[in-house]
Every structure is written in C-alpha cells, then in structure tokens.
Amino acid sequence: MKSRGLGYFITRFFLVVWVIFALFPLYWTLITAFKTPIQIYKGPFYFPFIDFAPSTNSWQFIFFGDGRIDFLRGLLNSILYAFFSALLSVLLGSISAYGLARYSYKYGPFKNDNLNFLIVSQRIMPPIVAVIALYLIFKFLHLLDSGFGMILAYTWFNLPLAVYLLTNFFASIPREIEYAAALDGYSKFDQLRKVILPLAAPGLASAYLLSFFFAWNEFLMALMLTFRDAQTLPIIITTIRTQMEPKWWILSAIAVIALIPPSIVVLYLDKYLIKGTLFGGVR
Amino acid sequence: MATLKLIDITKKYGNVVAINKLNLEVKSEELLVIFGPSGAGKTTLLKIIAGVEKPNEGQIFFDERNLNSLPLEQRNIAMVFENYALYPHFTVFENLAFPLRSPRQVPRLSKNEVKARVAKIAEMLEIQDCLYRKPGQLSGGQRQRVALGRALVRRPSLYLLDEPIAHLDAKLRHRMRGELKKLQKDMKVTTIYATPDYLEGLGMADRVVFLYQGEILQVGTPNEIYNRPSNVIVGTLVGDPPMNFFDCKLKQIERTWVLEILGGRLPLPYELGANIAKKIYLETAGPDLIVGIRPNACKVENNSTEGTFPGEVYVSEPLGANTILTLKTGDAIWKVKLEGLYHFQVGQHILVRIPTEALHFFTKDTKQRINLEANYERS
Amino acid sequence: MIISKPKKTKIEWTKHLLISPALLFFVALTIFPLLFTLFLSLNFWAVSGEHHWIGLGNYIKLFQDSIFLTSLRNEFIFVIFGVLFEYIFGLLLALVLNQLTRGLRLIRLAVILPFAATPAVVGCIWKMLFDQSYGPIPDLLHKVGLTSPAWLTQPLPALFSIIIVDIWEWTPFMFLIIFAGLKSLPKEPFESAMVDGASSWRIFWDLTFPMLMPTTIVVILLRTIEAFKIFDIVFLTTAGGPGIATISTTLYAYDLGLRTGNLGYAAAMSIILLIIVVLILNVFLKTIEWVRRRSVLQKREEALK
Numbered sequence: 020m021k022s023r024g025l026g027y028f029i030t031r032f033f034l035v036v037w038v039i040f041a042l043f044p045l046y047w048t049l050i051t052a053f054k055t056p057i058q059i060y061k062g063p064f065y066f067p068f069i070d071f072a073p074s075t076n077s078w079q080f081i082f083f084g085d086g087r088i089d090f091l092r093g094l095l096n097s098i099l100y101a102f103f104s105a106l107l108s109v110l111l112g113s114i115s116a117y118g119l120a121r122y123s124y125k126y127g128p129f130k131n132d133n134l135n136f137l138i139v140s141q142r143i144m145p146p147i148v149a150v151i152a153l154y155l156i157f158k159f160l161h162l163l164d165s166g167f168g169m170i171l172a173y174t175w176f177n178l179p180l181a182v183y184l185l186t187n188f189f190a191s192i193p194r195e196i197e198y199a200a201a202l203d204g205y206s207k208f209d210q211l212r213k214v215i216l217p218l219a220a221p222g223l224a225s226a227y228l229l230s231f232f233f234a235w236n237e238f239l240m241a242l243m244l245t246f247r248d249a250q251t252l253p254i255i256i257t258t259i260r261t262q263m264e265p266k267w268w269i270l271s272a273i274a275v276i277a278l279i280p281p282s283i284v285v286l287y288l289d290k291y292l293i294k295g296t297l298f299g300g301v302r
Numbered sequence: 303m304a305t306l307k308l309i310d311i312t313k314k315y316g317n318v319v320a321i322n323k324l325n326l327e328v329k330s331e332e333l334l335v336i337f338g339p340s341g342a343g344k345t346t347l348l349k350i351i352a353g354v355e356k357p358n359e360g361q362i363f364f365d366e367r368n369l370n371s372l373p374l375e376q377r378n379i380a381m382v383f384e385n386y387a388l389y390p391h392f393t394v395f396e397n398l399a400f401p402l403r404s405p406r407q408v409p410r411l412s413k414n415e416v417k418a419r420v421a422k423i424a425e426m427l428e429i430q431d432c433l434y435r436k437p438g439q440l441s442g443g444q445r446q447r448v449a450l451g452r453a454l455v456r457r458p459s460l461y462l463l464d465e466p467i468a469h470l471d472a473k474l475r476h477r478m479r480g481e482l483k484k485l486q487k488d489m490k491v492t493t494i495y496a497t498p499d500y501l502e503g504l505g506m507a508d509r510v511v512f513l514y515q516g517e518i519l520q521v522g523t524p525n526e527i528y529n530r531p532s533n534v535i536v537g538t539l540v541g542d543p544p545m546n547f548f549d550c551k552l553k554q555i556e557r558t559w560v561l562e563i564l565g566g567r568l569p570l571p572y573e574l575g576a577n578i579a580k581k582i583y584l585e586t587a588g589p590d591l592i593v594g595i596r597p598n599a600c601k602v603e604n605n606s607t608e609g610t611f612p613g614e615v616y617v618s619e620p621l622g623a624n625t626i627l628t629l630k631t632g633d634a635i636w637k638v639k640l641e642g643l644y645h646f647q648v649g650q651h652i653l654v655r656i657p658t659e660a661l662h663f664f665t666k667d668t669k670q671r672i673n674l675e676a677n678y679e680r681s
Numbered sequence: 682m683i684i685s686k687p688k689k690t691k692i693e694w695t696k697h698l699l700i701s702p703a704l705l706f707f708v709a710l711t712i713f714p715l716l717f718t719l720f721l722s723l724n725f726w727a728v729s730g731e732h733h734w735i736g737l738g739n740y741i742k743l744f745q746d747s748i749f750l751t752s753l754r755n756e757f758i759f760v761i762f763g764v765l766f767e768y769i770f771g772l773l774l775a776l777v778l779n780q781l782t783r784g785l786r787l788i789r790l791a792v793i794l795p796f797a798a799t800p801a802v803v804g805c806i807w808k809m810l811f812d813q814s815y816g817p818i819p820d821l822l823h824k825v826g827l828t829s830p831a832w833l834t835q836p837l838p839a840l841f842s843i844i845i846v847d848i849w850e851w852t853p854f855m856f857l858i859i860f861a862g863l864k865s866l867p868k869e870p871f872e873s874a875m876v877d878g879a880s881s882w883r884i885f886w887d888l889t890f891p892m893l894m895p896t897t898i899v900v901i902l903l904r905t906i907e908a909f910k911i912f913d914i915v916f917l918t919t920a921g922g923p924g925i926a927t928i929s930t931t932l933y934a935y936d937l938g939l940r941t942g943n944l945g946y947a948a949a950m951s952i953i954l955l956i957i958v959v960l961i962l963n964v965f966l967k968t969i970e971w972v973r974r975r976s977v978l979q980k981r982e983e984a985l986k
Contacts, residue, residue: 030777045806115703147947149715151934199387203380204405256917
C-alpha cells in the first residue's frame with residue numbers, strides 16, 4: 020500500500036479548484052437564465068429551488084416575446100453562416116488538400132510545404148488587418164450586412180485550417196490503395212468515390228465541425244461587416260448589453276443557447292481527439 | 303500469346319538511377335522470378351510494368367501493344383504490393399470481391415459467382431475464417447494472404463507479385479510456394495514474381511532474372527543460374543552458404559596447368575587449363591583469375607593427396623542434416639558444407655578436397671564468368 | 682532512344698485545378714486585403730469614402746498617440762501574463778489528469794468546456810460575474826470577509842480581470858495540446874526512472890519537461906500568435922475601460938475605424954500590430970534555433986572531453 024503523500028492531495032485539490040473555476044461561470048449563466056429581474060437585483064442567489072424560484076420569463080421573452088425578432092434572426096444567421104461556410108471550407112479545402120497530398124507543386128520558389136505554410140500563415144495575421152480592407156471592399160460590392168458576404172468571409176476565415184487538417188489526413192492514406200483500386204479496374208472517379216471518400220470521412224467530419232465551431236464563435240468580422248439584418252447571435256448579445264441596466268437574465272438565456280452548438284462540437288471531437296484520429300490515421 | 307517486352311527501361315529518382323537501360327522479354331504463361339537483394343530495383347520494376355511509376359526512358363509492350371500511355375485501370379494487370387494496400391474500410395470478403403465488381407470486369411459476374419470465387423480463393427489461402435473481419439483486425443500473415451487473394455481472384459493477363467509470401471511462417475510459405483506454382487500452371491497466366499529469397503525463386507521459376515542495382519546480371523533457368531552463375535555476384539547471392547571465391551593464378555609448370563590457390567597448387571586437366579589460359583590471356587594478359595567453388599562441392603579427406611588443401615576449423619555449425627565448417631587457410635576464410643552431422647573441434651586441422659569438375663572460373667577484373675566448352679563443365 | 686511522356690500534361694492540368702480554389706481565396710481575401718490595408722494606412726480615408734494621400738502621416742501620429750501606446754502596453758501584458766499562466770495551468774492540468782484513472786473522461790470534458798464558449802459570450806458572462814452590485818464574485822468575497830477590488834472599474838483590477846478571463850478561456854487549449862503531447866511520450870524512460878527510485882519532482886524536471894519541449898514550443902508559439910489578436914473579451918467585459926486602461930490594439934483600431942470613421946489611421950495601427958506579431962514570431966523561432974544549436978555544440982564539447 021503506497022502512502023498518499025502531500026503531493027497527491029495538493030494536485031487533487033488543484034484539480035477540484037480548477038474544475039469549480041471552469042464550471043462556475045457556466046453554471047451561473049445557466050441559473051441566471053432562469054431568474055427574474057427582481058431576483059437579480061436583490062443580490063446574487065446561487066441555488067435554484069433553494070434560495071430562489073426559477074422562472075421561464077427570459078425564455079418566453081426571447082422565443083415568444085418582444086425579443087424574439089432579434090434573437091431568432093441572430094440565431095438563424097449564426098446557424099446558416101456556420102453551416103454553409105463550414106461546408107464550403109471543407110469542400111474547397113478537401114479538393115486542395117487532396118492535390119497537396121498527392122501531387123508536387125512548384126510555383127516559382129514555392130513548393131508543397133511552402134504552399135501549405137502560406138495558406139496556414141493567414142492565421143498569423145491579426146484579422147483586423149484584413150477586416151478593415153474587407154469592410155471597404157464589401158461596401159463597394161454591396162456585400163455589407165448580407166448573408167452571402169458573411170458566408171464568404173467565414174469560408175475564407177476557415178479555409179487554412181481545413182486545408183491543413185485535410186492535407187495531413189489525405190497524406191496518411193497510402194497511395195498504394197489508390198493504385199490497387201486502379202489496377203482492380205476502377206477509374207479515378209470511382210476510386211475517389213468508393214475508396215478515398217469513405218476513408219477520409221472522419222477527417223472531413225472533423226474539419227467540418229471545427230470550421231463550424233470557429234465560424235459560430237467569430238465576433239470581429241460580424242461586428243464590422245454587419246449592422247442589422249445579417250447579425251449573428253454574439254452580436255445580438257452585445258446589443259442587449261449596451262443598455263444602462265443590462266438585462267442579465269435575457270443575456271444569460273441567449274448565452275446558454277449560444278453555448279450549445281460549440282459545446283456539442285467539442286464533446287463530439289473530444290472522442291476523436293483522444294483516439295488521435297483527428298490528425299489522420301489509416302491502418 | 304501474352305508476351306511482355308521491356309525495351310531500354312530507365313528510371314531515375316533525382317540523381318539515383320534505380321533501373322538502368324533494362325531489356326527483358328517475358329514469355330507467355332511463364333512464371334518469371336525477378337531475384338535480387340533488397341534495393342536491387344525489383345519493386346520499382348514491377349511498379350513500372352503495372353503503370354504505377356512511369357519510366358524516364360524506354361517502352362513497354364504487351365502483346366505488341368505499347369503500354370506506355372495506357373492508364374492503370376485498362377492494363378488488366380493484377381499486383382500484390384509489398385505493403386499489401388488492403389482497403390481498410392472493407393471486410394476481407396469485400397476486399398476480395400472488389401476486383402470482381404469493377405466496371406472493367408467482363409463478363410459481369412453474378413452475386414453467387416462472386417461469392418463462389420471468393421470462397422475458393424479464401425479456402426486455398428486459409429483465410430475463410432476471417433472473411434467478415436476488417437484488415438485492421440488481422441495478423442500480418444493474414445493480411446498478406448488477403449492481398450494475395452485479391453490478386454488471384456481475377457483473371458488478368460499478367461500477375462505481378464512483389465514478395466507475396468515474405469511474411470508468412472516457414473511452413474505456410476513452403477506450402478504456398480507449391481500452391482502458387484500449381485495455380486499459375488493451371489491458370490496459364492504470365493506471372494512475374496519478385497523475391498530476395500533464392501530458394502523460393504529457384505524453386506518456383508520457369509526462368510530467373512537476376513537483378514542487381516538496377517541491372518540484369520543474368521537471365522536463365524534456375525539450373526543455369528545455380529550451376530553457371532555468370533558473375534561473382536550471382537554466385538555469391540545464389541546459394542547458402544554463398545559460393546567461396548579465391549584469387550588465384552594460373553601457371554604452366556612442366557606442361558601441366560596448375561592453379562595457385564589457397565597457398566597450394568591444384569593441377570587441372572590439360573585441356574581445361576589450356577582453354578582458361580587462352581581466355582584470360584586474351585582478355586587480361588595476366589595469370590590472375592577468380593575461382594569459385596560451392597561449399598557443398600568440397601569433401602573432407604583423411605589423406606593428403608593431390609587436390610586436397612589444409613584448413614583450420616574456425617567455426618563448426620552442426621545443423622541437423624548438414625554441417626557447415628568455416629575454415630581458415632592462410633589468410634583465406636572459406637566454408638565447406640558436409641552432408642550429415644559431424645563434430646569438429648575449433649582449431650582442428652583437416653584436409654579438404656577441391657574437385658576440379660566443380661570449379662567456376664571468373665575473370666579477375668570484370669568478375670564475369672569464363673565460359674568453356676561443354677565437356678569441362680558440370681551439366 | 683525513345684523517351685516516353687505519357688499523359689503528363691493532363692495530370693498537370695488537373696492538379697493545378699485542384700489547388701486553385703484555395704489559392705484564389707488566399708490571394709483574394711488575404712493578400713489583396715493585406716496590400717489594400719497597407720495602402721489605406723498611407724492615406725487619410727474616411728468611412729464616407731473621402732480620402733487623400735498622406736504617406737507616413739498616420740504612422741507618425743501613431744507613435745505620439747498615448748492611447749495607441751497604452752494599447753501596445755496592454756497587448757504585451759495580456760500576452761505575457763496570459764500565455765505564462767495558461768501554460769503553467771495547462772501543464773499542471775495535463776500532468777494531474779495523466780495520472781487519473783477514474784472519471785478521466787468527465788473531468789477532461791469539464792476542463793475543456795470553457796474553450797467551447799464563444800469568446801464574446803464569455804466576455805458578457807464575466808462582466809456579469811464581476812459586477813460590483815449583483816455579481817457573485819464580489820458577493821462571495823464579501824461573504825468570506827475579504828474586500829472585493831473594483832474588478833472592472835479600476836485600471837489595475839480591470840487588467841487582472843481580463844487576464845483572468847483569458848486564462849479561463851484559453852487554458853483548456855494549452856491543456857489539450859500538452860495532454861496529447863504527454864500521452865505520446867514513450868513509457869520506458871519513466872518506468873526505468875521509477876525503478877531507479879527517482880522522486881516525482883526529479884522525474885518531472887529531468888524527464889517529462891525536457892521531453893515535452895517540442896510540444897511546449899509549439900503550444901506557446903500558437904497561443905502567443907492568437908493572444909495578440911485579443912478583442913472579444915475586452916470589448917465585452919470592459920470595453921477597453923475604465924477609460925483606456927485595458928484597451929487592446931485591435932479594439933482601438935476597431936473603435937477608430939468604424940466608430941469614428943478614420944479608416945486610414947486604423948489601418949496603420951493594424952499594420953503595426955501585424956509587424957509586431959511577425960517580428961515576435963521571428964525572434965521566437967530564431968531563439969529556438971539558437972538554443973538548439975547551442976545545445977548541440979555543448980553536447981559535442983562534452984563528448985570530446
């Protein structure tokens with residue numbers, strides 16, 4: 020029987036503290052979404068059913084009451100933009116990734132690895148640098164405050180990540196499998212359809228979910244490139260916030276909704292992360 | 303008539319020449335073994351024939367048809383890759399059935415026919431129990447058999463097998479050798495089989511191509527390769543233990559041709575000596591040459607007679623049916639393989655007879671075989 | 682000698698087609714805006730469209746702009762403290778969770794969850810939490826008998842608050858990558874060290890930490906690049922305040938660009954930020970190279986002794 024030293028308790032204590040630290044804000048938001056204005060202004064209450072009686076008035080407000088126009092619009096926009104931009108990112112990204120993984124390129128001094136790096140280096144640039152110019156460009160093209168513009172912007176935003184992930188993924192599928200399918204009599208198109216695509220499916224799914232995640236959580240571009248019709252959920256939250264007495268209860272309700280999709284993505288990807296198949300792996 | 307012709311095939315990877323101006327003709331329905339050590343270029347050659355790699359120079363003709371610009375899927379070739387290349391998302395059954403379901407499969411097979419063929423091949427390769435598992439769940443040997451099965455399940459014009467039984471255990475390998483040879487004869491399909499294992503190669507082949515560093519050193523029947531190696535390298539790599547080679551001089555002493563070898567003298571039959579002399583003096587104008595003798599051609603003697611040489615036992619390896627002795631004579635280290643089980647002590651001095659009939663002669667500089675008339679060679 | 686070149690042109694054509702969409706996007710939406718922003722930075726350009734060339738005028742003004750300089754100071758504060766603590770906590774979490782056997786999945790999920798939250802939403806949540814009158818954090822501090830600093834309304838506590846929120850949001854990211862790195866380390870050295878009776882501290886310092894060095898470098902590099910972009914949290918928690926105490930460069934640029942409409946000036950600011958990030962990246966990479974080369978030389982010296 021090994022004796023449990025001080026170190027053991029300290030580490031376990033740290034873990035507990037951290038978990039509380041991590042979860043408390045989320046917990047607080049959740050319960051605040053079920054509070055009435057009075058319950059908020061009377062001072063913080065911590066336990067539903069114990070020190071305060073939960074109500075659904077914020078939910079009614081955002082789904083059925085006056086808040087529903089803005090809220091539902093924001094929600095719909097967020098869903099649409101994330102959904103479609105992720106789709107486009109993965110579509111375009113996988114085409115390029117397949118090329119990068121299978122063929123060797125040379126544009127002037129740039130070869131495959133450089134190209135990969137170039138595309139990924141877009142992440143190094145602070146978005147504000149591009150967004151300022153994008154603002155004027157969108158203004159000129161009448162794309163401001165439009166769904167189409169936002170989907171375009173988000174596709175651009177996520178493309179480097181998609182290309183990077185998918186290139187690794189395709190590279191991990193041995194070329195011989197394609198040769199084997201070719202020798203077995205299948206055309207390139209059939210090879211892709213019957214062999215490559217099924218094998219790449221997990222990678223494509225992960226890239227899609229990740230792109231969806233980042234598009235959903237994006238803020239700066241939405242802030243600068245929209246002002247009414249095309250606003251996303253995070254923007255709606257800020258409009259509610261910019262008032263004298265911020266309506267915490269409504270804010271919390273919207274926050275809870277906003278937290279659901281990315282949480283689902285993270286939960287789903289966690290399974291992949293641990294298996295290590297996020298970055299490619301074919302036996 | 304399905305003959306494959308390779309003309310002046312050259313393949314370079316950057317500055318490295320993997321295949322150098324290779325010319326080869328593969329006869330219809332034969333089992334041709336491409337034998338060579340690793341790095342010789344066997345896999346590269348097979349890949350070029352299959353179309354996976356394109357040669358830098360040269361042409362490939364199959365049945366008078368130029369394959370150079372023909373895409374892989376139209377070549378009607380089946381190949382077993384070194385790393386199997388199984389479809390990881392298909393079960394073993396689906397892997398085997400995949401070629402049979404391709405659009406190029408003519409005539410189209412019914413579901414039952416597919417099932418039957420797969421079952422037959424699976425049974426022959428002893429993988430019928432794995433049919434519904436995925437490759438990831440199989441052992442290396444099982445995967446290899448699935449790869450083999452996937453190629454065999456078809457009726458292509460040409461089989462390319464790249465070390466297809468390398469990872470199987472000895473017993474199964476032995477059995478597969480026989481099965482594959484029989485199958486090939488039954489199916490009457492031209493087959494090219496690459497292997498670094500000389501026993502396997504010589505055992506299965508109709509003809510053998512000895513490939514070394516991208517060049518063909520010898521083409522011939524297994525018999526020819528074994529008994530008349532064209533080159534010191536061929537002699538070394540074919541046979542276990544490898545052929546012994548000695549630097550010798552050929553001298554004429556009082557009208558007898560004598561080989562100065564192993565610090566001693568070995569008299570040669572007159573005509574043999576004269577012929578060799580003629581050849582080497584013509585080419586090199588010197589008495590030096592290389593002589594090879596297989597370890598199993600030597601015999602241990604008790605009495606010192608003409609043609610025997612002393613040797614000090616360096617290592618003695620009793621191996622069941624044979625005994626391999628490593629001997630030291632002067633500076634030379636050489637091996638002798640005896641039938642039967644013997645026990646020799648390290649340091650023991652023995653006498654070994656070197657029969658002149660079993661000698662192979664090679665020129666010293668080019669290391670090529672000196673070919674002599676039929677009378678003086680083993681058949 | 683017959684030289685065969687089968688189908689080369691067709692393959693070339695296809696492969697260029699494959700990569701062109703991504704490259705096009707890259708050029709259209711990265712290179713072009715970058716150049717355009719650069720161009721903007723050399724102009725006076727109002728939102729209304731009115732513009733004229735002023736060369737380096739914006740840049741000169743910037744370096745005399747105390748707000749801008751404050752924002753740069755803040756950037757470095759956020760990056761240095763943020764990355765430092767996030768790394769330490771992430772490492773600790775990874776080490777502790779690596780030893781857990783029960784409940785690993787659940788706890789790991791709890792640790793990762795903050796990262797899933799939309800940064801903008803996070804900003805709102807913490808603004809709520811820090812609220813002097815109605816927020817739980819001051820309330821809890823009072824209940825324990827401590828005085829609560831004016832979290833969001835005094836300059837120094839406000840900086841703290843931002844850093845705390847940043848740590849809350851980003852430590853999971855560090856944890857994830859370090860944890861993956863930890864898992865991929867070979868077991869044998871640790872097993873033999875334990876057999877030799879090494880203490881946990883020794884094992885960590887002599888084995889774990891050095892072996893994690895590549896992961897450490899990657900994760901700090903990635904996070905540093907991201908940290909300079911800080912915007913959402915500041916915007917929503919303190920709006921850069923009180924006054925300008927917590928303003929970040931991106932926030933200032935946004936404010937100037939959109940709110941007051943001086944796009945040229947905002948553009949110049951963005952370019953400076955970009956240059957700083959690229960410089961730091963280079964310094965970082967060069968330092969790593971230098972350290973690596975030095976350790977190789979050291980090892981060579983020792984081997985020759």
